[in-house]
Amino acid sequence: MPPKITVLQDRFRNRGTAFTLAQRAELGITGRLPAAVETLDEQAARAYAQLRRQPSDLQKYIFLNEVHNRNQVLYFKLLTDHLEELLPVVYDPTVGDAIEQWSTDYRDSRAVYLSIDRPADVKASFESLGLGPDDVDLVVVSDAQEILGIGDWGVNGTDISIGKLAVYTAAAGIDPGRVVAVNLDVGTDNEKLLNSPMYLGNRHARVDGKRYDEFIALFLKTASEMFPHALLHFEDFGPSNARRILVGNAKKYRIFNDDMQGTGAIAMASVFSALKVTGGRWSEQRLLVFGAGTAGTGIADQIYAAMLRDGATPAEAENNVWLVDVNGLVTDDMPGLPDYQQVYARPASEVHGWAHGRTDLLTTIEHVKPTILLGTSTAAGAFTEDVVKALAGGVERPILLPLSNPTSRIEVLPSDAVPWSEGRALIAVGIPVEPVEYDGVTYTIGQANNALLYPGLGLGTIVSGARHVTDNMLLAAAEAVAGQVDVSKPGASLLPPVANLRASSATVALAVAEAAAADGVATKAHDNLVQAVQDAMWSPVYADEVLSDGRKTHS
Numbered sequence: 402m403p404p405k406i407t408v409l410q411d412r413f414r415n416r417g418t419a420f421t422l423a424q425r426a427e428l429g430i431t432g433r434l435p436a437a438v439e440t441l442d443e444q445a446a447r448a449y450a451q452l453r454r455q456p457s458d459l460q461k462y463i464f465l466n467e468v469h470n471r472n473q474v475l476y477f478k479l480l481t482d483h484l485e486e487l488l489p490v491v492y493d494p495t496v497g498d499a500i501e502q503w504s505t506d507y508r509d510s511r512a513v514y515l516s517i518d519r520p521a522d523v524k525a526s527f528e529s530l531g532l533g534p535d536d537v538d539l540v541v542v543s544d545a546q547e548i549l550g551i552g553d554w555g556v557n558g559t560d561i562s563i564g565k566l567a568v569y570t571a572a573a574g575i576d577p578g579r580v581v582a583v584n585l586d587v588g589t590d591n592e593k594l595l596n597s598p599m600y601l602g603n604r605h606a607r608v609d610g611k612r613y614d615e616f617i618a619l620f621l622k623t624a625s626e627m628f629p630h631a632l633l634h635f636e637d638f639g640p641s642n643a644r645r646i647l648v649g650n651a652k653k654y655r656i657f658n659d660d661m662q663g664t665g666a667i668a669m670a671s672v673f674s675a676l677k678v679t680g681g682r683w684s685e686q687r688l689l690v691f692g693a694g695t696a697g698t699g700i701a702d703q704i705y706a707a708m709l710r711d712g713a714t715p716a717e718a719e720n721n722v723w724l725v726d727v728n729g730l731v732t733d734d735m736p737g738l739p740d741y742q743q744v745y746a747r748p749a750s751e752v753h754g755w756a757h758g759r760t761d762l763l764t765t766i767e768h769v770k771p772t773i774l775l776g777t778s779t780a781a782g783a784f785t786e787d788v789v790k791a792l793a794g795g796v797e798r799p800i801l802l803p804l805s806n807p808t809s810r811i812e813v814l815p816s817d818a819v820p821w822s823e824g825r826a827l828i829a830v831g832i833p834v835e836p837v838e839y840d841g842v843t844y845t846i847g848q849a850n851n852a853l854l855y856p857g858l859g860l861g862t863i864v865s866g867a868r869h870v871t872d873n874m875l876l877a878a879a880e881a882v883a884g885q886v887d888v889s890k891p892g893a894s895l896l897p898p899v900a901n902l903r904a905s906s907a908t909v910a911l912a913v914a915e916a917a918a919a920d921g922v923a924t925k926a927h928d929n930l931v932q933a934v935q936d937a938m939w940s941p942v943y944a945d946e947v948l949s950d951g952r953k954t955h956s
């Protein structure tokens with residue numbers, strides 16, 4: 402017989418050298434650890450020093466993943482204590498590199514893999530977790546068709562679900578023992594992966610159409626039947642699937658699309674803050690979306706709704722939105738426009754007078770003079786000096802949101818956009834960037850990444866037991882994020898700092914839970930919601946553990 406599996410192989414319960422001698426005896430691991438009995442802080446200090454010795458962010462990512470697989474409390478202790486430093490390692494932008502290397506670097510994984518070729522296995526795959534109907538708060542699922550701005554990565558995209566979950570716990574205290582990461586393996590159209598001997602996913606092209614829809618329906622039904630309280634978070638699906646799945650199921654299931662709704666709400670938060678500076682009204686904004694896919698049109702929808710709330714008629718609000726995609730300004734005479742672009746297609750007559758029939762980004766900016774320029778195109782560097790200067794030539798304080806991730810895809814870096822706009826553009830970006838010094842002012846650039854929003858949104862949804870994620874919950878989250886910043890100083894950030902993410906998420910969660918109650922979708926009532934949010938937040942500590950004889954251990 403091989404030696405027995407012990408608590409040391411159980412990442413949920415393992416404390417490694419923090420087990421006391423009594424606990425080691427009780428748990429049957431006497432002699433399996435060196436003599437020292439350490440505190441969590443001492444363990445974390447060693448692990449952090451080891452982390453710092455890793456030669457690259459990708460190596461740090463792999464190191465942290467291994468800590469996670471060994472000892473979950475230690476992993477989240479590191480992440481929580483060094484959130485600002487480590488968020489870019491476990492999440493964007495390093496998670497993009499990790500995904501590209503995933504099959505090559507594969508060791509093991511904490512996810513559930515559901516294959517379109519084996520739909521009969523979906524239930525058994527969830528059952529393998531051994532979790533009951535009350536044991537799961539959150540499922541993050543991706544089919545990896547549009548990972549960040551790096552495209553289709555098939556089963557390699559599993560780590561976007563893992564990364565999003567790490568942020569949920571570090572930023573909002575979602576209990577990591579009550580979450581599930583899912584990869585929907587529907588094949589991949591990424592030739593490089595299909596031809597790589599290392600590739601670990603289904604080796605065929607993406608399945609779409611009826612079979613795809615049936616597979617999604619099976620996932621939704623099975624996950625929500627088995628885990629009826631769980632929020633189902635959709636991440637990095639292709640644009641038409643993302644929208645179709647959300648629109649078709651938002652009233653039926655507790656689902657949330659991060660790229661559409663989370664990104665929409667964090668962009669809203671950025672604009673809320675920016676409008677405090679400009680004094681402008683929502684109904685007067687002219688929005689130009691560059692890259693009208695999942696995120697771009699998801700944001701447009703929320704800004705459109707804000708214009709209506711501010712008194713604009715639907716016709717007036719539609720008239721304030723322009724989409725520019727690969728073929729230039731989206732106009733209603735373009736054949737084969739996807740449905741999500743049709744809503745905002747401009748009348749073809751609008752461009753008739755435009756010189757040389759050009760409808761590119763620069764020309765459109767010159768004609769439209771947008772107050773908000775949004776980048777969700779994945780087209781790195783597309784906001785050139787000419788573009789930014791034209792934008793800043795059109796209005797005094799333009800709002801500039803180049804949101805494409807990861808860093809290699811961003812439309813313009815603030816270090817360029819600040820001087821090109823003479824410090825007048827109000828900027829937020831999707832990735833972490835250093836402040837920019839210009840003309841004696843320090844410009845702190847907020848990170849308009851949905852990571853500032855979805856953890857609190859998820860926590861508020863869980864605490865309130867909301868049956869659905871409503872528009873008012875998203876709006877409340879956006880307002881709660883914006884409410885945390887003081888934009889009165891020149892160069893102030895439009896968004897709260899990542900270092901405060903845990904406190905910020907609690908504030909967002911409270912606002913979301915209140916909105917859920919007001920909308921009549923909350924299923925849990927709390928006497929004191931502030932306390933309920935605090936109580937729901939898991940912390941990385943070695944909690945008391947009940948031993949076999951009913952005694953409790955203390956760390």
Ligand SMILES: NC(=O)c1ccc[n+]([C@@H]2O[C@H](COP(=O)([O-])OP(=O)(O)OC[C@H]3O[C@@H](n4cnc5c(N)ncnc54)[C@H](O)[C@@H]3O)[C@@H](O)[C@H]2O)c1
Nearest residue numbers: 549550692693694695696726727778780805806831850851
């Ligand atoms: N900051 C955030 O929180 C956040 C959230 C979601 C997505 N994003 C980023 O937004 C980008 C887009 O993501 P998505 O999920 O919407 O992808 P998507 O594929 O759904 O949309 C991208 C759109 O850009 C268009 N496009 C591509 N190249 C272009 C070019 N050269 N000029 C004009 N348009 C072009 C595509 O045709 C498509 O319509 C990604 O980089 C992603 O990382 C950021």
Ligand SMILES: O=C(O)C[C@H](O)C(=O)O
Nearest residue numbers: 493549550660806850851
């Ligand atoms: O994952 C991120 O960093 C944000 C967003 O969901 C994206 O797809 O880029």
Ligand SMILES: [Mg+2]
Nearest residue numbers: 549636637660
């Ligand atoms: Mg995403």
